[in-house]
Amino acid sequence: MTFTARPTSNAAVADHDPAAPVSGDFEEFIYLISHDVRNSVRALIELPQWISEDLAEAGVPLDGSVGESIELMNRHTGRLDRMLVDLLTFSRVGRMQAIVEVDLQQALDEVLDEIAVPAGFTVERDLSCDRFRLGERDVLTLLTALLSNAIKHNDRTVGKIAVSCRTEGAEVVLSVEDNGPGIPPKFHDRIFGAMTTLRPRDEVEGSGMGLAITRKIAQLYGGDVAILDTGSARGSTFEVRWPV
Known part of the structure; x- marks a missing residue:
């Protein structure tokens, strides 16, 4: 997706109060960033699975530090995906519905x-x-x-x-x-x-x-x-x- 973001100063983002109302421009920014980043996150979610399959085919046991590292990757990519889904949900409130x-x-x-x-x-x-x-x-x-x-x-x-x-x-x-x-x-x-x-x-x-x-x-x-x-x-x- 190609888009042009509206100008937003770094100071405005850094000082944003998470409990304060979110402007329409900022909501659109959240939506576009979350949507595009999630496409990459989906690939990261699949990557540990591919690594596990390749290691299993090569006869490498998935235990010890290797298994722990893959589990850590799964946990953090899953967590990131949930955050992006919820950000998308937040940005969609009130939009495109009757x-x-x-x-x-x-x-x-x-x-x-x-x-x-x-x-x-x-x-x-x-x-x-x-x-x-x-x-x-x-x-x-x-x-x-x-x-x-x-x-x-x-x-x-x-x-x-x-x-x-x-x-x-x-x-x-x-x-x-x-x-x-x-x-x-x-x-x-x-x-x-x-x-x-x-x-x-x-x-x-x-x-x-x-x-x-x-x-x-x-x-x-x-x-x-x-x-x-x-x-x-x-x-x-x-x-x-x-x-x-």
Whole structure:
């Protein structure tokens, strides 16, 4: 792909606040760079597999430092690919889609079919409001980000996630509650920044973009997202609000 990027100073990029709104020009830059770089990353993902096959055909055992190095390559290229996918998702919020009346039950079914819900996890629903207007792709992205976050960070083999939706005055209120380890109040603002993780990526794989994507979608439709302070030592409840 050939493109001409709009002028962007190095200082502007270096000083960018990951929690601040992203301009249209910067979003386009993110999209184009992520799309093109991912083409190269796909080749890097396949490269360790080719090396492994060649070594196996040559009779070289894939153990010790050789096996560890190949595993390290697989882990880091996979991590880079996930980051690029999430950056592409972030840049696509609000783009190239229709605003439709969403069937929340159907949207949840579609998302739960796509994400890997562990065998010991249950997802409960309390949807007094199950229809509202939103971008047809943004609603799937929003649910995927919230549910994946609840699953990924849970430190138990038996997990419980509760999804609820209601109208409150002139707002739609969507919440996702989990029984995970919880998030200390001092981090409640920080977690919505792009590329932000509270635990090392070697412990929990993730790009740190999920909650940033959630906030971007909420604000695009005139609302916002927050983590509620329930006073409990465990568990988190994320609440997304936007005008009816």
